[in-house]
Amino acid sequence: MPIRAYAQRFFIATLFVIGATAATPTFARTISYATGYPPNSIGSNSALAYAEALKALSNGDLSVKVFPMSLLSFSEAAPGIRDGMADSGFVLFSYFPSEFPNTNLISELTMLLELDDVAPSHAGLAYVGAMSEYLFHHCPECVTEFAAQNQVFTGASASAPYMMLCNEKVASLADIKGKRLRSAGPQWARWAQAVGGTPVTISVSDAYEALNQGVLDCSISSSVDLDIFRLSEVVSDVTAGVPGGVFGGTGVNNFNREVWRELTEREREQVLRASATFGAIISWDYQVGATKELEAAPEQGIKVHEPAEGLQQASQRFIVEDMKTIARNYQSRSGVNNAEQSIKAFQTILSKWVKLVKDVSSPEELAEIYWRETYSKVDVSEYGL
Known part of the structure; x- marks a missing residue:
């Protein structure tokens, strides 16, 4: 609809x-x-x-x-x-x-x-x-x-969950070692480092050329970016389930x-x-x-993978530890006590x-x-x- x-x-x-409440003329x-x-x-x-x-x-x-x-x-x-x-x-x-x-x-x-x-x-x-x-x-x-x-x-x-959109299969800790991963935020950059990858900070609008030219191996993105940014044209493999999280x-x-103050309470x-x-x-x-x-990815020649158990476990461990990192970072850098x-x-x-x-x-x-x-x-x- x-x-x-x-x-x-x-x-x-x-x-x-x-x-249901009576309105005053406005x-x-x-x-x-x-x-x-x-x-x-x-x-x-x-x-x-x-x-x-x-x-x-x-x-x-x-x-x-x-x-x-x-x-x-x-x-x-x-x-x-x-x-x-x-x-x-x-x-x-x-x-x-x-x-x-x-x-x-x-x-x-x-x-x-x-x-x-x-x-x-x-x-x-x-x-x-x-x-x-x-x-x-x-x-x-x-x-x-x-x-x-x-x-x-x-x-x-918020977005849909983030996953790895890659130009080759990257589904295990061995696969991800040294791979260049576009990160959409600091938590995903830290994740990339924790599992052996190299985070790269570029905008999603630049990911197409970076993947196409081999500057990137993967983009950590929502699968909707296969359509919005035409990444389906340069992505051959998708690994769902990691790193996870959404852009919120x-x-x-x-x-x-x-302007808010000028509005009535009803408005x-x-x-x-x-x-x-x-x-x-x-x-x-x-x-x-x-x-x-x-769901449409296989019809476009894109292989969809589940992450290997070792990568899943490493990701879960990272998330738990990263909460401590986030707390320390915001206290030391931003004064959030x-x-x-x-x-x-x-x-x-x-x-x-x-x-x-x-x-x-x-x-x-x-x-x-x-x-x-x-x-x-x-x-x-x-x-x-």
């Missing part, structure tokens, strides 16, 4: 959630939304679904103008929203480590999913719920660092704080309701796309969310769980002000 169609169906059925307002995603991509299409959802919830009082890959790039998003170049937008926290240290700490914990009993198809969905709950309700330091950047966090998103360090709809609630759906749609569609590409306690608290929340999304079978159902369990519990009379 097209994104717009199921967004409309979902909201017609659930407007009662926040529409003037129609258009909110600008900037994203680094190109037009007709999962990211921009889900932003359009968010715009439709917010318009429906507010009875037209709030509308959203989506600017895909034009108003602000990913590297410009945080300062651009801070300075009012856009009212809201998609922020990749890892692009701004000094601005969001407490938030990036949590963003770096995604490989904890590999220690929990979660199906790969639902890993990113669980992380979105856990990340949102933690930032909304358990991390005043995170709220403060957003405020310092004149921003308000209103929801998260995103503010899917960060708001300029001044803030409507934004949060629509943002819950936004996070559900984009994360669901990433998983659907990743599953489709992995409660890093160890934050990791333990988040791990508990993540395990809860693995259970909450275990049987989810649609983006509508997922959005409702996000709303019921955490977004609806945000006190809009105080949050972000």
